[in-house]
Amino acid sequence: SQKIEQNSEALNIQEGKTATLTCNYTNYSPAYLQWYRQDPGRGPVFLLLIRENEKEKRKERLKVTFDTTLKQSLFHITASQPADSATYLCALIDNYGQNFVFGPGTRLSVLP
Amino acid sequence: SAVISQKPSRDICQRGTSLTIQCQVDSQVTMMFWYRQQPGQSLTLIATANQGSEATYESGFVIDKFPISRPNLTFSTLTVSNMSPEDSSIYLCSVERTGTGYSEAFFGQGTRLTVV
Numbered sequence: 001s002q003k004i005e006q007n008s009e010a011l012n013i014q015e016g017k018t019a020t021l022t023c024n025y026t027n028y029s030p031a032y033l034q035w036y037r038q039d040p041g042r043g044p045v046f047l048l049l050i051r052e053n054e055k056e057k058r059k060e061r062l063k064v065t066f067d068t069t070l071k072q073s074l075f076h077i078t079a080s081q082p083a084d085s086a087t088y089l090c091a092l093i094d095n096y097g098q099n100f101v102f103g104p105g106t107r108l109s110v111l112p
Numbered sequence: 113s114a115v116i117s118q119k120p121s122r123d124i125c126q127r128g129t130s131l132t133i134q135c136q137v138d139s140q141v142t143m144m145f146w147y148r149q150q151p152g153q154s155l156t157l158i159a160t161a162n163q164g165s166e167a168t169y170e171s172g173f174v175i176d177k178f179p180i181s182r183p184n185l186t187f188s189t190l191t192v193s194n195m196s197p198e199d200s201s202i203y204l205c206s207v208e209r210t211g212t213g214y215s216e217a218f219f220g221q222g223t224r225l226t227v228v
Contacts, residue, residue, distance in 0.1 A: 004154075009152070031213070031214075032213075032214050034216070034217075036217075041121075041221065041222070041224070042221050042222065043116075043118075043204050043206070043219025043220050043221050043222050044155070044204075044217070044219050045219070046216050046217065046218070049214055049216070051213070051214070089154060089155075091217070093215065099145075099157055099160070100145075100155075100157075100208075100215075100217050102154040102155040103154055104152075104153055104154040105154055
């Protein structure tokens with residue numbers, strides 16, 4: 001069956017450290033994968049997209065990798081700050097290229 | 113980008129009643145999407161709403177329970193009918209913008225529904 005999994009429901013790290021979040025998928029063949037941030041009481045907000053032919057993408061303190069062999073994406077936040085505390089969702093397009101499918105999310109807490 | 117206004121932002125409703133959620137987009141879009149997000153879980157697509165045609169519902173969701181209107185290219189409503197406590201959830205509307213070889217999803221702020 002098709003599914004998307006994210007490594008943990010919650011992740012606590014110390015301020016200044018690098019947070020690493022994992023997204024694994026099964027029985028999908030996405031042309032690209034996306035990461036969203038969701039704050040409490042808000043809808044998700046797009047952060048980064050990485051295509052299947054890209055190994056790595058960076059945006060300021062964010063870095064995303066995409067391994068289509070492992071069927072996995074890693075999302076890194078370097079020099080993390082308490083303001084980075086949120087839920088992070090990975091998402092991909094289904095095999096029909098029509099609808100987004102979202103992972104369950106990882107709730108990140110950056111402790112001062 | 114797209115700016116989406118969704119209301120109400122939250123509501124507490126009695127069992128057996130209905131609630132209509134409104135979603136307004138700042139520009140014309142072909143498709144609008146309605147999601148449900150239950151506590152601690154990810155987004156589940158309820159239906160896709162195209163202007164001028166009936167909405168397309170995902171498995172597990174039916175029109176009688178979640179009727180959708182799409183009267184024009186910037187507006188949609190989702191009604192949660194005959195509510196029960198199991199319908200307590202966050203409901204989100206979404207649109208997509210297409211770039212070169214990809215789509216990006218934009219969301220309203222969500223409607224937090226509690227059924228008592």
